[in-house]
Amino acid sequence: EDQVTQSPEALRLQEGESSSLNCSYTVSGLRGLFWYRQDPGKGPEFLFTLYSAGEEKEKERLKATLTKKESFLHITAPKPEDSATYLCAVRIPANTGKLIFGQGTTLQVKP
């Protein structure tokens, strides 16, 4: 069964304290892994797409990496404005664009 699991469920960091969020997946034939950021009361905002093991993408303080079994979202020297829920999703093998989402990790960065 195709499945996406994110850990931890919640993470509290002090401003400047770097950490990583994990997304592990089981899918028959990965066709893309997506990271989103969701602020309270808003829709998910697209961050990155990763397609193959070893691939990395960066945006400001965020860096996403991909292995054959999991992806990490590394947050370097986070700021309070990085506080949000981060969602991971994988595209299932079909020409439908359907994604399977994990439950998300809620990040709180305290000043």
Next chain:
Amino acid sequence: NAGVTQTPKFRVLKTGQSMTLLCAQDMNHEYMYWYRQDPGMGLRLIHYSVGEGTTAKGEVPDGYNVSRLKKQNFLLGLESAAPSQTSVYFCASSGTAYEQYFGPGTRLTVT
């Protein structure tokens, strides 16, 4: 570009009432999706469309109907609302890269 817009933003229904949620996108995307998001359940796909005039069932389609008469619009209907349909509803669209872009959401309460 407005991206993905949803109408209305909030709605309160009584059990048994009907309503239609409208999603519009101006990115010329082929694929469109309707999700619901509930605490602890993550994003769950209700219905989706791979092109104008097509619709298909997602993970939780019961109690909902959809139509895609125009490429830019995707309508979600509730024929007889139930309290279990209280949720936040998100519409998304994607092009050939399959990264989905989300609307701001509709918060629906059924009493």
